[in-house]
Amino acid sequence: MIDAPPLVLEGLGKRFGSVQAVEDLSFTVAPGRVTGFLGPNGSGKTTTLRMLLGLTRPTTGRALVGERAYAELPVPGAVVGAALEPGFHPGRTARGHLEAWAPQVGASRARCREVLAMVGLDQSAERRVGGFSLGMRQRLGLAAALLADPPVLVLDEPANGLDPEGIKWLRGMLRHLAAEGRTVLVSSHVLGEVQHTVDDVVIIAQGRLVHASPLEGLAALAEPRTYVESPEVERLTGVLAEQGWATSPGARGATGVVVEGVAAARVGAAVHAAGLELHQLTSQGTDLEDVFFHLVEQAGDRRQPQEVVA
Numbered sequence: 001m002i003d004a005p006p007l008v009l010e011g012l013g014k015r016f017g018s019v020q021a022v023e024d025l026s027f028t029v030a031p032g033r034v035t036g037f038l039g040p041n042g043s044g045k046t047t048t049l050r051m052l053l054g055l056t057r058p059t060t061g062r063a064l065v066g067e068r069a070y071a072e073l074p075v076p077g078a079v080v081g082a083a084l085e086p087g088f089h090p091g092r093t094a095r096g097h098l099e100a101w102a103p104q105v106g107a108s109r110a111r112c113r114e115v116l117a118m119v120g121l122d123q124s125a126e127r128r129v130g131g132f133s134l135g136m137r138q139r140l141g142l143a144a145a146l147l148a149d150p151p152v153l154v155l156d157e158p159a160n161g162l163d164p165e166g167i168k169w170l171r172g173m174l175r176h177l178a179a180e181g182r183t184v185l186v187s188s189h190v191l192g193e194v195q196h197t198v199d200d201v202v203i204i205a206q207g208r209l210v211h212a213s214p215l216e217g218l219a220a221l222a223e224p225r226t227y228v229e230s231p232e233v234e235r236l237t238g239v240l241a242e243q244g245w246a247t248s249p250g251a252r253g254a255t256g257v258v259v260e261g262v263a264a265a266r267v268g269a270a271v272h273a274a275g276l277e278l279h280q281l282t283s284q285g286t287d288l289e290d291v292f293f294h295l296v297e298q299a300g301d302r303r304q305p306q307e308v309v310a
Ligand SMILES: Nc1ncnc2c1ncn2[C@@H]1O[C@H](COP(=O)(O)OP(=O)(O)OP(=O)(O)O)[C@@H](O)[C@H]1O
Pocket: 016, 019, 020, 021, 039, 040, 041, 042, 043, 044, 045, 046, 047, 048, 189
């Protein structure tokens, strides 16, 4: 098992002129888990990752890899494998790119071939990167991050440009890397892209932390929804309305209704008390994307109360 350090952010902030890109951000990224770092476009994810990697100097606070800042690590690239926006030389081959980077992190040529195979690019090793699709560039970025077999991985939007099969592959790869004990931090602006990959979520909006918890903690914030079906639809809707519950029609072709914000047990009890025959009573899956949007929206409302478009 790899003994990986955590990533620790303490009151991290960055101001660019009049833009407060990141503000008072504190959270910890635990080893042995995949952490999703989520936020809408422009919320400060890349700036945060750049501060973590010593590429942007914080205005306030600090970011630590274990107990040291990235730049103070003896060989930073051997501890933290990073893939930010892929900026490859278009004329270089995939293998050539990795071999140019390898000496800086003490990796061998054999390791270059190995990581190309790990990311599924072994057949494209001799192709120029200029002709690569976005998904192939993402894979090459990940290969470069893995070169030194680092205990910590920091990946900016690694699912961007991958097809569904690629996303599934990435999921398996990240889960495997975390299961080996590594600290894995992955940013995304779409929760759905990483929802089945991450153990923990850190959500930011407008540069500020809005939520940090295991994924289940986010699910716990979701409103329950219950699908209920009875042959006596009118009586059913009457009973639900008496309770003051909001309903919406079931999916196309369904004859029942969805009760918003109420758990199945409560709906069942109310319908039972009314003596109604039931044909279905089902808890509907919680939509985490809705929770994510809601948290981000709330943060926006708190931040800009007077910004109203006439
Ligand atoms: N070098 C810079 N100079 C000035 N402003 C910047 C700079 N870098 C980022 N910003 C601003 O900081 C804010 C946060 O940007 P950042 O790129 O960190 O967000 P992001 O969450 O990574 O967005 P995306 O998902 O679109 O990549 C934005 O308002 C952006 O315009």
